[in-house]
Every structure is written in structure tokens, then in C-alpha cells.
Amino acid sequence: MVTKSTPDRGDAFDPDCPTRVVLDRIGDKWTVLVIGALQDGPLRFSVLRVRVGGVAAKVLTQTLRAMERDGLLTRTVHAQVPPRVDYELTDLGASLTGPIQTLTDWAETHLSQILGARETYDAALDPPLDAR
Amino acid sequence: MVTKSTPDRGDAFDPDCPTRVVLDRIGDKWTVLVIGALQDGPLRFSVLRVRVGGVAAKVLTQTLRAMERDGLLTRTVHAQVPPRVDYELTDLGASLTGPIQTLTDWAETHLSQILGARETYDAALDPPLDAR
DNA sequence: AGTGCTTGGTTACCAATGGTTACTGTCGCG
């Protein structure tokens, strides 16, 4: 018997735990960036694309749809001649900006340590042999 | 002149900003789970694999190597007969547990909202047509 | 009137990544 042992705590290690669902979404690079981009107010698709930088339209669309599905943002289509679609964070989406900010703060603080560790690690490999 | 405008703030939206490097690592689903698994102390490879749940050995290896490179954990090989490798968080890695905990807390708190939104969204589509 | 531009996509298509399965090497044990 495997006795799946209901994951009471946020045992995200169990693939069956729904917390994992959320982590999968957060774990998406673009989702995090989109939330960051939208935290100052709604943006339209094309602006968002530039703002996030380096995201392909297709992937941005996918990301936005997934986020809309999860209730993180709303998608408003204006029936205009050049189509205009606004994306805006919902309260739920906005509530994520805090945790994400914590993360980016950490990133900024420890960036140099990481880059340093990376250099050390790479230097420890046989330099002639192109590591990677 | 493009004048890349030095990303002074942690403008992770600029792909050139090194903060993005860190976000890419955090954005890795397995990295987050590994840190969670290791926060109570060092674990050996096989235990880690079970603990994380659903990770393939190859991917776990990749993840651990990348984390080692970034100075998030140490890899200790014991020259024993059945090989034994222990992975332990460094101080740097341990300092990430806080931000990550923030995230998982959010996940637990808002999980029901997300699942609810998801149901609503799915129900809005033509039920006969199997969306997705 | 016709052409082209803008916006927000979608549809191939291709490369990279994630994931699964099988296999290796060493050494003690039965």
C-alpha cells in the first residue's frame, strides 16, 4: 500500500499536492516578469511585450492566458479599429507582487555571490577543456 | 546608439540585467523543491530523489550541479563502497529558504482561489469542446 | 480604389529542454 498520506502541510514535494500546481506557475519565468511589469498598472499587449523584454509573442500569449485562467489577471478587449487589449492584475495577482519582490530583492542582494561562486566553479575545471 | 541604460534598479525585465540570471535559477521548479528538501539538513542523492518526488535522476543531477556551481549547495563525495554523496545547503543557499517559504506560504493561502478561478474559466468555454 | 500600416494574435516549423529507460562501475555479501 502506498498510502498516499494526505499532504496536510504544504508538502510541495509530493507531486500530488496541489501546492505544486502553484509552484509550477510561479516557476514559470515569464509569469514572474509579467507580474512585475503589471504591478504599476494595466498595460496593453504590445507594451507588455517590450516591457518584459525578449519574450516571443506566442509565449507571452500563452503565459497571459494561463494567468488569466488562474485568476491572476484580467484581459479586456476593446473593440477598436487597431485592436487594443489591456491586461491588468487582479487582487489575487497583485497579492503575489509581495512574495515576488522578496525574491527579486534576494536576487539583487546575492547576485555578486552567485556570480563569484560561478567563476570559482568554472575556474576549478580544466581550463583548456572548454567546460559546459 | 542604443544606450543600454544601465539597469540600476533590479530591472529584471531587461534580459541583459544579471538579476535575470538569478530569476532563471529560481524559476527552475526543481531548484525550489531541492532547497526546500535540504533546509532541514544534508541529504544524500537517493533520499533527495525520493523526497522531491517525481524528479528524474538526470534532471536532479543537472539541477544539483547548477546549484553547486552557483554556490547554493555543496556536494560531498564519500569514497565508500556503495558510493555516497551528500548535498548540503551553503549559507547562501540557506538564505534562500526565507524567500521561498514566503512563496510557498502564498501558494497555500491562495490555492483555493486559483483552483476556483481555473474552474470558472474552464466552465466558460464550450464544455463539449474539450479545451486545451 | 488600392496599398500599406498598426495591433493582437495564430499557425507552421525548429531548436532546446525535460523526462524515461537502460546501462555502467565498484565492492561486499551470499
Add this chain to the structure above:
DNA sequence: CGCGACAGTAACCATTGGTAACCAAGCACT
């Protein structure tokens, strides 16, 4: 002598991320 444990690695697929081309609607311009 062969089996099993451990920590991977190799080879091989599947899924996904990313690119480039195209579409539809309507207006401005020629």
C-alpha cells in the same frame, strides 16, 4: 560467481520554448 546497492551516465523520445510568416480589420495616404 553473480547479485544488489548507490550514484550517476548514455541514448533516446516527448514536450516545450522560441522564430518567422501570416491573417483580419479598418484607416490613412496616394
